[in-house]
Amino acid sequence: MRLDRYLIEKKKKVDIMPYLDTIEKNCSKILKVYQKAGHFIYRGAPGVHIGNTGTFIEKKPDKKVRKPRNTPIEIHRYLNKLFKEKFGWNVRDGISTTPAWVQAHYYGHVYIFLPTDRYKFAWSPKYGDLYVDMPIVQGVFFDNKEFLEKRHKTFQRAVNTFKDDDLVGAIRNGYDAVKAEIMFKVNKYYLLEFYEGEEDLRLALGMSPRK
Numbered sequence: 139m140r141l142d143r144y145l146i147e148k149k150k151k152v153d154i155m156p157y158l159d160t161i162e163k164n165c166s167k168i169l170k171v172y173q174k175a176g177h178f179i180y181r182g183a184p185g186v187h188i189g190n191t192g193t194f195i196e197k198k199p200d201k202k203v204r205k206p207r208n209t210p211i212e213i214h215r216y217l218n219k220l221f222k223e224k225f226g227w228n229v230r231d232g233i234s235t236t237p238a239w240v241q242a243h244y245y246g247h248v249y250i251f252l253p254t255d256r257y258k259f260a261w262s263p264k265y266g267d268l269y270v271d272m273p274i275v276q277g278v279f280f281d282n283k284e285f286l287e288k289r290h291k292t293f294q295r296a297v298n299t300f301k302d303d304d305l306v307g308a309i310r311n312g313y314d315a316v317k318a319e320i321m322f323k324v325n326k327y328y329l330l331e332f333y334e335g336e337e338d339l340r341l342a343l344g345m346s347p348r349k
Contacts, residue, residue, distance in 0.1 A: 154338045157194040167255040175309040182245030193331040220297040232321035237312035249329035258323040261308040264299040266318045
């Protein structure tokens, strides 16, 4: 696949041209997914705004254990234990993304998520956001192992709904629901500014305009 045809069809200033070679070379796997799904995956980046860091950003995941924004840390760790048993990695410590740009906007400035080709992911057709959709993970939590063990089946049932395949289905499901969370494990990823870059990237990939 080549993105060069973008230059022929593009009539206005080429905003993302300097980044196309990097995207094509390192993100070919996710580009094929986006073409098939007809939609992108987004990430809200807190504290990052166009004008401060630019249209295109290269990122590497923080190797530290992620501190959850809302979920009590004890439940976060317990869920990670169950996810690791199922998928072999700590899903709740992954990169949080969504096919719903409105949901991404809640967490910060919106960027198109472009993971490099070696990535893993997990998502649930049932839970768009574990914190929102599972009231049990909300509120004040006291460090009590008995609390977790008594609710083991509840947590296990939630984890069992997660899948690590059909990324196209995950994108379409989340886009239609206007709420979805897809967790990624990556070595490196790029963020392309949503407001300036989406139209150009859609054109480059031969995708229809976003409705």
